[in-house]
Amino acid sequence: MNALRAFEAAARLGGFSKAAEELCVTPGAITQHIKALEEWVGVSLFERRSHGVRLTSAGQGLQPEFTAAFDRLGEAVHALKDVTDAPVVQIAALPSVAQLWLSSRLPRLRAENPQVQFSVTALEQPPNLLREMFDWSVFFDLPSDGPDEIILEEDVIFPVCAPEMAASLGGVNDLAQHTLLIDDTWADDWDLWAQEVGWDRSFTTANARFSLYALAVEEARNGAGVLMGHESLVRDDIETGRLVAPFGGRVKTGRALILTSTPRRRAMADSFVTFG
Amino acid sequence: MNALRAFEAAARLGGFSKAAEELCVTPGAITQHIKALEEWVGVSLFERRSHGVRLTSAGQGLQPEFTAAFDRLGEAVHALKDVTDAPVVQIAALPSVAQLWLSSRLPRLRAENPQVQFSVTALEQPPNLLREMFDWSVFFDLPSDGPDEIILEEDVIFPVCAPEMAASLGGVNDLAQHTLLIDDTWADDWDLWAQEVGWDRSFTTANARFSLYALAVEEARNGAGVLMGHESLVRDDIETGRLVAPFGGRVKTGRALILTSTPRRRAMADSFVTFG
DNA sequence: AATTGAATTTAGAAAAACTCAACCTCAGCC
DNA sequence: GGCTGAGGTTGAGTTTTTCTAAATTCAATT
Numbered sequence: 001m002n003a004l005r006a007f008e009a010a011a012r013l014g015g016f017s018k019a020a021e022e023l024c025v026t027p028g029a030i031t032q033h034i035k036a037l038e039e040w041v042g043v044s045l046f047e048r049r050s051h052g053v054r055l056t057s058a059g060q061g062l063q064p065e066f067t068a069a070f071d072r073l074g075e076a077v078h079a080l081k082d083v084t085d086a087p088v089v090q091i092a093a094l095p096s097v098a099q100l101w102l103s104s105r106l107p108r109l110r111a112e113n114p115q116v117q118f119s120v121t122a123l124e125q126p127p128n129l130l131r132e133m134f135d136w137s138v139f140f141d142l143p144s145d146g147p148d149e150i151i152l153e154e155d156v157i158f159p160v161c162a163p164e165m166a167a168s169l170g171g172v173n174d175l176a177q178h179t180l181l182i183d184d185t186w187a188d189d190w191d192l193w194a195q196e197v198g199w200d201r202s203f204t205t206a207n208a209r210f211s212l213y214a215l216a217v218e219e220a221r222n223g224a225g226v227l228m229g230h231e232s233l234v235r236d237d238i239e240t241g242r243l244v245a246p247f248g249g250r251v252k253t254g255r256a257l258i259l260t261s262t263p264r265r266r267a268m269a270d271s272f273v274t275f276g
Numbered sequence: 277m278n279a280l281r282a283f284e285a286a287a288r289l290g291g292f293s294k295a296a297e298e299l300c301v302t303p304g305a306i307t308q309h310i311k312a313l314e315e316w317v318g319v320s321l322f323e324r325r326s327h328g329v330r331l332t333s334a335g336q337g338l339q340p341e342f343t344a345a346f347d348r349l350g351e352a353v354h355a356l357k358d359v360t361d362a363p364v365v366q367i368a369a370l371p372s373v374a375q376l377w378l379s380s381r382l383p384r385l386r387a388e389n390p391q392v393q394f395s396v397t398a399l400e401q402p403p404n405l406l407r408e409m410f411d412w413s414v415f416f417d418l419p420s421d422g423p424d425e426i427i428l429e430e431d432v433i434f435p436v437c438a439p440e441m442a443a444s445l446g447g448v449n450d451l452a453q454h455t456l457l458i459d460d461t462w463a464d465d466w467d468l469w470a471q472e473v474g475w476d477r478s479f480t481t482a483n484a485r486f487s488l489y490a491l492a493v494e495e496a497r498n499g500a501g502v503l504m505g506h507e508s509l510v511r512d513d514i515e516t517g518r519l520v521a522p523f524g525g526r527v528k529t530g531r532a533l534i535l536t537s538t539p540r541r542r543a544m545a546d547s548f549v550t551f552g
Numbered sequence: 553a554a555t556t557g558a559a560t561t562t563a564g565a566a567a568a569a570c571t572c573a574a575c576c577t578c579a580g581c582c
Numbered sequence: 583g584g585c586t587g588a589g590g591t592t593g594a595g596t597t598t599t600t601c602t603a604a605a606t607t608c609a610a611t612t
Contacts (some may be wrong), residue, residue, distance in 0.1 A: 001277070002600075004353070016559060029601055031560055043359050050609035052558055058359040065352040072348045076341040077280070083319050083334040278569070293589060305570055307591055326578030328589055555612070561605085568599070576591070582584095 006033035007045060008070050011063035015052050022128070074130040078262065081133060087116045089265055093138040095122040096183070096213030097257065100233040102138060109272055116268070124185070126260070135265040140230075140255045148266075150273050152257040153232050157189055158250045160229035160243045161220055169226070169246040172199045179225030183213040189228040189253075196251040217243075232257050282309035283321060284346050287339035291328050298404070350406045354538060357409060363392045365541055369414040371398040372459070372489035373533065376509040378414060385548055392544070400461070402536070411541040416506075416531045424542075426549050428533040429508050433465055434526045436505035436519045437496055445502070445522040448475045455501030459489040465504040465529075472527040493519075508533050 006029070009019035016030040023030070038044050045059035055063065081088070093102055098120050110118060126139040129148075140155055161169065161178075168174065180190060187209075194200070208225055210216040217234065220227035221242050227234075229245065237243040261269040282305070285295035292306040299306070314320050321335035331339065357364070369378055374396050386394060402415040405424075416431055437445065437454075444450065456466060463485075470476070484501055486492040493510065496503035497518050503510075505521065513519040537545035 004349070005277075017557090025600085026602055027559065028561080028603080032600080035560090037356075041356055041360060048559070048608095050558080051556090062352070062356055062359065065355050066349075069345070069349040069352045073280070073342075073345040076338070076345045079341050080313075080317055080338055083338065084317060291589075292591095301569085302571055303590065304572080304592080308569085311591090324577095324590070326589080327580095327587095553612100556610085558608090560607070562603100564602090566599105566601070568597105570597070571595090573594100574592085577589090579587095581586080 003033040003037040003040075004066060005070065006030050007037055007059075008063070008066040010034060010046070010053070011055055011059055012067055014055075021125075022131075071130050077133075078264065082264065089116055089118050089136060089268065090134045091118060091120045091136045091138065092123045092127050092132070092134040093120060094124070094140065094185075094213075096185075096230075096233055097138050097140075098122045099214040100217065100236070101257070104236055105272075112271070112275070113268065129260060129262050135262050136269060137260045139258060139260075140253075141258050142254065143256050143258065148260050148263075150259040150261070150269060152259055152273065155253040155255040155257060156231040156250050157193055157228050157253055158231070158245050159193070159226050159247065160234050160238070160245050161226045162223040163241060163244050165223050165226070166244045166246040172197060172247060172249070175199070175226060180207045181216045181220055181225045181227040182207050182209045183216050183228075184209055184211050186213065186228070186230075192253060193228060193249065193251050197249045279309040279313040279316075280342060281346065282306050283313055283335075284339070284342040286310060286322070286329070287331055287335055288343055290331075297401075298407075347406050353409075354540065358540065365392055365394050365412060365544065366410045367394065367396045367412045367414065368399050368403050368408070368410040369396060370400070370416065370461075370489075372506075372509055373414050373416075374398045375490040376493065376512070377533070380512055381548075388547075388551070389544065405536060405538050411538050412545060413536045415534060415536075416529075417534050418530065419532050419534065424536050424539075426535040426537070426545060428535055428549065431529040431531040431533060432507040432526050433469055433504050433529060434507070434521050435469070435502050435523065436510050436514070436521050437502045438499040439517060439520050441499050441502070442520045442522040448473060448523060448525070451475070451502060456483045457492045457496055457501045457503040458483050458485045459492050459504075460485055460487050462489070462504070462506075468529060469504060469525065469527050473525045 005023065006019060009022050010016050010030055013019050013022060016034070017027045020027040020030045034046060038046075043058050044056055045062070046053040047056050091098075091102065102120060106118060106120070110116075121134070123137075126137045126141065127134050129135070129137060138152070143149065143151055159175070165178070168177070182190065208216075208219065210219070213230075213233065216227050217229075217237065219225065220229075221237065226246075229238075229243070231250075234243055238245065259269055259273065281299065282295060285298050286292050286306055289295050289298060292310070293303045296303040296306045310322060314322075319334050320332055321338070322329040323332050367374075367378065378396060382394060382396070386392075397410070402413045402417065403410050405411070405413060414428070419425065419427055435451070441454070444453070458466065484492075484495065486495070489506075489509065492503050493505075493513065495501065496505075497513065502522075503519075505514075505519070507526070510519055514521065535545055535549065
């Protein structure tokens with residue numbers, strides 16, 4: 001029966017590796033499930049191509065059926081977790097969002113909903129709320145104006161650094177003298193920004209890379225270099241003066257900080273966004 | 277995830293043993309699944325009582341959700357088995373019905389649908405067509421005029437025996453001189469009939485019991501005794517003269533031979549019943 | 553020709569599920 | 583008041599399923 005889940009995930013996501021990731025197993029496991037399923041039915045569900053698989057027409061017809069069925073089951077499981085007396089809101093968010101955006105807002109959220117138990121889990125990728133045991137997700141993504149989405153703020157980026165360092169940054173070209181702090185998951189922020197403001201990044205000097213954005217922010221506060229700041233994540237630091245934006249150069253990435261909620265927690269999400 | 281199926285089955289059928297039977301496992305397995313589920317949710321789903329379990333209110337609310345979800349999944353699986361090119365009709369029937377009623381009708385059914393592959397499986401209990409891989413089921417049951425049911429014939433019973441034996445059976449009371457052939461699964465047929473025709477069965481002599489009705493019919497043909505005949509199952513033998521009904525005494529059991537079909541095979545079922 | 557991305561293939565390991573058999577626990581019953 | 587029986591529980595041991603790891607294939611790309 002796990003084979004059915006494997007098929008559904010692979011069909012929906014368009015690849016065995018992606019399905020493997022969603023189901024937290026190795027691609028080999030998916031291969032085995034699909035093979036077993038194809039043998040059982042006697043029809044091949046996927047066309048094997050050199051770079052990945054493509055659904056056969058048979059598979060294409062089946063996919064919506066299974067997706068709908070598992071969504072239904074996901075709902076039932078949500079309902080199951082919901083019978084417990086103390087309401088729970090499980091929030092999934094990027095590590096950086098969790099530390100730099102959510103953490104300052106959680107106290108108020110808790111104060112306004114004292115009977116609710118909030119818990120936050122850091123994830124690199126937004127989970128499928130219909131399937132995973134999360135109620136809210138907060139991630140940067142391209143807005144798709146689905147009804148489940150609440151756009152919190154546009155993603156705007158600009159360089160930030162410690163106040164002491166700002167003095168030595170008269171213009172964009174002075175950046176060449178400084179270390180650029182780079183977050184691994186947003187490694188191309190600087191490229192995007194450079195292109196928008198017309199700066200030739202090839203003159204850049206040393207870089208320092210971080211696997212956690214919050215760590216890079218910490219280093220920027222300490223004066224270790226210049227960080228590409230995401231407005232929503234550095235606002236607090238700018239307001240308190242720990243960081244400054246030495247030049248303008250506000251650039252929209254096209255993405256946005258988006259809160260997605262399961263239907264059952266939508267009302268709470270709306271009130272959080274409205275009053276928070 | 278099997279725990280969810282265990283819960284659904286136990287909730288729908290109202291007992292762990294019944295759920296175990298449906299899922300082809302031992303009751304212990306169900307207990308373990310439910311326990312794990314209750315631990316995970318933190319809420320007890322069943323109230324344990326001395327003679328079985330009863331759903332708690334929490335469990336009651338959840339049951340329809342899960343039943344619907346698994347029904348949906350069952351549909352998807354049916355669709356999956358249906359993508360194969362040669363259409364298949366899997367028929368589930370009582371062993372006796374399969375041998376004595378279906379077998380004489382299958383040739384015509386096959387002739388009228390040459391492209392369809394029919395296969396018959398003998399079961400003691402009617403399967404849940406939404407879950408199991410069967411398309412039709414043919415069983416004796418109480419009519420419930422659900423829309424999926426097609427009533428084939430009323431269940432009428434009366435004693436039958438070999439022609440040679442009929443001569444020595446002038447009246448009901450002569451039955452005491454003969455061996456009664458009894459099928460295990462319909463052991464109370466004789467009691468029911470005796471009550472209806474006002475015969476005192478306590479004078480009965482030897483009995484011979486069979487686990488398969490078809491075997492009992494075979495023995496009746498051989499003159500081994502008097503069998504309680506189900507009209508639909510002995511009609512062929514009576515028409516060909518291999519068996520005779522020595523007295524009248526036609527008694528309705530209240531049940532009927534019922535064909536149930538999945539929606540996707542309903543049209544074929546209708547044509548089978550109409551022209552068959 | 554080397555590289556890359558994605559799927560496949562195995563054997564072996566880990567985890568889940570199941571069975572078995574003994575035991576419990578009430579309700580109803582002589 | 584002690585039996586009986588239906589139905590559920592328990593825990594150890596076993597079977598089955600599922601997963602992983604690492605080597606391998608395959609074809610498109612560099």
